[in-house]
Amino acid sequence: MEVIYGVNPLKEALISGRGGVEKIVLARGRTEAAIREIRILAAQQGVPVEVRERSHLDELTGKASHQGVLGICRAYHYQDLDAVIANRHPSCLYDLVLILDGITDPHNLGALIRTAHCFGANGVILPEHRAASVTATVIKTSAGAVRHLPVARVANMARALDELKTRGFWIFGADAQASQSVSAPDYSGAVGLVMGAEGKGMRPLIRKKCDFLISIPMLGKIDSLNVSVSAGIVLHEIRRKQSRHPAGQR
Structure with missing residues (x-):
């Protein structure tokens, strides 16, 4: 079991139906519109609601900013590579998968998942080791996007990139x-975008697996951007270019 907290993450978990919410705990005195909406969603899905003192929620979340509401949920369920590839957004011409190599900060991971969802990515691929996993912090930082976007964890990232290539993906690596x-x-066709860890970038083997390396031109005196900001710039450019090309077949 895991705890997710915050109004938006919990609401999105209920709306998506993928959150596995077993119970909701509200801080005593929370009655505003957003909380009433959560109560309605919970009633529709048969999820029990418990009202407790705020100190109880503080204990469950380690005094994180829970906004007076949390959900007790089944542990996050990762998808496989097939599920990610199959999840093309209905408004997008081409498949687009975000591949994260060595992102260890849960806030960055949550922001990246949110960014990927906003740009209609099929899903996100993470390595099993030496990387952040989907936790309550990630769910909250993603503003609930993680409940709408499949996330896969793979034991061997290089092998996963090879598998994507056999399925027609071009692999682009963001490298400063x-x-x-x-x-x-022009990004025509299915695209896998690899983003590496801040500071270190992609691992050498993953860099070698990329078909193309791309960078974001910058003019400032600081030579790097937060990884989620960089991903947003690149994903926007990919989708902008793809919209100019006729869709191919899977």
Whole structure:
């Protein structure tokens, strides 16, 4: 079991039907509209609601910013690679998968999942080891997006990239040292975008597996962006370019 907290993450978990919410705990005195909406959703799904003192919620969340509401849920269920690939957004012409190599900060992971969802990515692929997993912090930071977007964890990232290639994906790696600008490719076809850890970037083997390396031109005196901001810029450019091309077949 795990605890998710915050109004929006809990509401999205209930709306999506994927949250596995077993019980909701409210801080005494919370009666505003957002809480009433959560109560209605819970009643519709047969999820019990318990009212407790705020100190009880503090204990369950380690005094995190829970906003007076939390859910006791089944542990997050990861999807497999097939489920991610199958989840193409109905409004998008091409498949787009975000691949995260060595993202260890849960806040960055949550922001990246939220960004991927907003740009219509099929899903997100994570490595099993030396990387953040989906936790309550990730769920809250993603604003509930993790409940709408499949996330897969793979034991061997290099092998997963090879599998994507056999299924027609071109693999693009975001690398600050790459000579090719993010605006240069046309991105027609299925795309897998690899984002590496802040500071370290992609691991050498993963970099070698990329078909293309791209960078974001910058003019400021600081030579790097937060990884979720970088991902947003690249994903926007990919979708902008893809919208100019006729859709191919899977």
